[in-house]
Amino acid sequence: SYELTQPPSVSVSPGQTATITCSGDKLGDKYACWYQQKPGQSPVLVIYQDAKRPSGIPERFSGSTSGNTATLTISGTQAMDEADYYCQAWDSSTVLFGGGTKLTVL
């Protein structure tokens, strides 16, 4: 079955750039999106169609894809960005989520 693989954790210092990857077979042939989930809250869409930001999402959030890897980049990371991040793709009429990455802002 199709799987999306994310690193379990990523750490970043405030003000630095955080990079979270999501890899999957032929992911480059599909669109990827990203959700942010803070403790006790519902997920929030932060990137869709690989690189588009929904209204209200800060410009420091960006997305890209290359080959079989989608990447979420947070530039100038702030303490408020500490959260779990999930990638998601659509394959054969099925929604797939990555396992999630816990972003820690040290």
Add this chain to the structure above:
Amino acid sequence: QVQLVQSGAEVKKPGTSVKVSCKASGYTFTGYGISWVRQAPGQGLEWMGWISVYNGNTNYAQKLQGRVTMTTDTSTRSAYMELRSLRSDDTALYFCARGVAVADEYYFDYWGQGTLVTVSS
């Protein structure tokens, strides 16, 4: 503004069923699909399936086939998810989410607040 408001927490015994509701407002209900996503304690997101509000078509995750049913009621702008033969590993926070289908992508732009379902004897 778009809102998805879910029903309250449930405690169920193993082998029984649960039905969670999701009431939508702020948009054309039939213009979007609804998916259900669950999250076990301390775990990641698991997609359960989706329903087209427009025509009632459904697609369920293979893992849950035969135990889950998703329905909608356009008169009340509500979506429902029923899970049967509950087991302890069905204990989770259940979310409804509005699905946007564009070209070869399907993503969720609004989410409900979540409904905690606890399965315990």
